[in-house]
Amino acid sequence: ADKHFQKQIQEMPIKLVYFNGRGLAEITRYMLSIAGVDFEDYRYPITADFKRPEFDAAKSLYPENMGRIPILEVDGKKIGQSSTIARYVAKKYGFAGSDEIEEALNDMYFEHVRDIKDAYQKVRGITNEAEKTAAMEKWFATDLPEWLGKLEASIVGTGGFAVGTKLSLADITIYYFLTTFFDNKEGAKKAYEAQPKLSAIVAATAAHEGIKAWEAKRPVTPF
Ligand SMILES: N[C@@H](CCC(=O)N[C@@H](CS)C(=O)NCC(=O)O)C(=O)O
Structure with missing residues (x-):
């Protein structure tokens, strides 16, 4: 049963949480897409004048990035900081060089x-x-x-x-x-x-x- 659980965890899809914009998430989106990762591209609505009531209501879900986004959810864990996320994804999917x-x-x-x-x-x-x-x-x-x-x-x-x-x-x-x-x-x-x-x-x-x-x-x- 433990093994089965491990497997389930490993297969949890990667979720990238950001606003419906390119901004700090786009470099990671490029890499995940190119690598063929079936990730959830979760986007909070944001208006042209930067209003985002849905995110404001959900902010407390993201202490890992000090109440901000992007957040990468992987294996049931949350990672904040867009640069950290980009580096993690680059390493994991072969965009970080060969040595x-x-x-x-x-x-x-x-x-x-x-x-x-x-x-x-x-x-x-x-x-x-x-x-x-x-x-x-x-x-x-x-x-x-x-x-x-x-x-x-x-x-x-x-x-x-x-x-x-x-x-x-x-x-x-x-x-x-x-x-x-x-x-x-x-x-x-x-x-x-x-x-x-x-x-x-x-x-x-x-x-x-x-x-x-x-x-x-x-x-x-x-x-
Ligand atoms: N250094 C952080 C900055 C994160 C950040 O400032 N995110 C903005 C969006 S680009 C945000 O969530 N703003 C909403 C808020 O602070 O309420 C990163 O790179 O992840």
Whole structure:
């Protein structure tokens, strides 16, 4: 009976809980979808002006992420923090490189992208409108191109892969960041198109069958 119970637990489907948006869950959704995992893609409704009464009522269910989401439920346990979830899923389903060094490099690119996002969030957070407009212009004209020059120089992989010779967490992270993170997508595109390795990663990831399949299958959401 114990054995039977073990088996049942192992077969409990993975559930990824987030809002009905891409945000902090999408990189994990890409990996689960590409790996062919039959996961439950649970989405709390959220309006264009960010109202989400259903989640507010259910918040207390998610102490593991300090009352926030995403949450990954696996084997009856809950895991919080989107980056932790992405790394766990990457390791479990083969998106974290082929050895420990490649795993560390995948992590490194994840952190590189986080640093650039953090720098951008400082610009977004400027409250004085005139100052913010000037800082935004500078961000896309100078700051982002500089960051992406440095990111480019850090890429160890070749042929459209950031690490190794197959699609990994690093590629999905870089692709998703460069193509969907910024409201000003044209500005971002101009900046990464100046960088051959980053452009190759974006192109190869966009053309990956599994990436295309998830993008065709996923719900259409405004963010
Ligand atoms: N560092 C956390 C941040 C989690 C987070 O801020 N989640 C937001 C959604 S993107 C949330 O649940 N907000 C609702 C709330 O705080 O009430 C992570 O990466 O998981």
